[in-house]
Amino acid sequence: MKVLAIDTSNYALGIAVIDEEKVIGEYITNVKKNHSIRVMPSIETLLRDCDLTAKDINKIVVAQGPGSYTGVRIGVTIAKTLAWTLNIPLVGVSSLEILAAAVGRYFSGAVSPLFDGRRGQIYTGLYQYKKGKLETVESDQILQSRDWAEQLCSSSEPILFVGNDLPLHQGVIAEIMGEKAQFAEITEQNPRPAELAFLGMDRNGVDIHSFVPNYIRLAEAEAKWIEANKAKNSN
Numbered sequence: 001m002k003v004l005a006i007d008t009s010n011y012a013l014g015i016a017v018i019d020e021e022k023v024i025g026e027y028i029t030n031v032k033k034n035h036s037i038r039v040m041p042s043i044e045t046l047l048r049d050c051d052l053t054a055k056d057i058n059k060i061v062v063a064q065g066p067g068s069y070t071g072v073r074i075g076v077t078i079a080k081t082l083a084w085t086l087n088i089p090l091v092g093v094s095s096l097e098i099l100a101a102a103v104g105r106y107f108s109g110a111v112s113p114l115f116d117g118r119r120g121q122i123y124t125g126l127y128q129y130k131k132g133k134l135e136t137v138e139s140d141q142i143l144q145s146r147d148w149a150e151q152l153c154s155s156s157e158p159i160l161f162v163g164n165d166l167p168l169h170q171g172v173i174a175e176i177m178g179e180k181a182q183f184a185e186i187t188e189q190n191p192r193p194a195e196l197a198f199l200g201m202d203r204n205g206v207d208i209h210s211f212v213p214n215y216i217r218l219a220e221a222e223a224k225w226i227e228a229n230k231a232k233n234s235n
Contacts, residue, residue: 001058004043004082005197008035008075009067009095010115011164014193015042017050017057018201023194025050030164030190035074054086061200063191064092065214066123066140067115072213080208089205093196094214096140099162100127101195103184109157110137116165117142120172123216124148126159134199142216145169149176158182164189 002024007014013035016026025046029038047053062079065072076092083090099113110128117123122145126138149172152159161173162184173181 001201002052002056003059003061003197003201004057005061005193005200006039006043006075006079007063007095007098007191007193007196008039008078009063009065009072010191011068012190013038013042014191014196015039015046016193016197017046017052018194018197024052026192026194028190028193035071039074039078054082057082057086057088059089059091059201059205060086061091061093061197063095063098063196065095066142066216067095069215072215076211076213080211084208090208090211091200091203091205092211092214093199093203094125094140095191096123096125097127097134097136097199098191098193098196100125101134101199102192103160103162103188104129104134107160109159110155111160111162112148112152114145114161114163114165114169116168120144120146122148122165122169126152140214140216145172146176149173149181153177153180155180160184162188
């Protein structure tokens with residue numbers, strides 16, 4: 001079974017194709033460019049370089065969020081369109097889980113992947129490999145990095161932090177947690193689309209039409225619109 005993975009949920013763009021236990025091809029960039037005009041050309045290039053066509057793909061796996069609202073929407077929209085057009089299963093995977101998958105495999109403690117949520121906040125969760133399988137210890141959430149670090153101080157084992165936005169919050173985390181906090185190397189900060197593909201390979205497909213991004217919180221404009229309409233309806 002050949003799986004195509006798509007991750008545009010954050011700054012990095014990742015595309016991968018796997019075949020059961022083999023990574024056929026993987027494409028990652030971490031540059032400031034518009035995902036919307038680069039995703040399809042990247043998919044086409046990777047498939048061509050791997051001597052494949054879209055008809056060879058048996059499943060689509062996409063990073064469902066959290067992350068950049070626009071980025072998540074782009075990836076989910078393209079994944080849904082491809083899955084519907086090709087009539088193949090679609091699977092969504094947490095964008096944070098993808099980060100945890102690679103670094104956590106050889107780490108005995110739990111992993112806290114993170115993305116910047118602005119104003120001192122982070123999108124994060126807690127994951128750990130148990131008997132060779134990545135499990136969720138704390139569900140994905142958004143909160144102040146300081147509050148998260150204080151919460152993790154009670155852990156009996158070290159916590160590994162990973163993510164491209166780590167430098168924005170590393171000082172606060174290190175100050176509060178001390179030696180209990182460990183930090184992934186710079187080469188480990190990009191989410192790996194091949195990990196995304198393997199995470200979703202054996203998961204059941206979802207209903208394509210009802211599948212939506214997982215933002216965790218509403219965009220500020222959406223939240224204001226809802227509040228404004230609540231006020232109108234109460235009058």
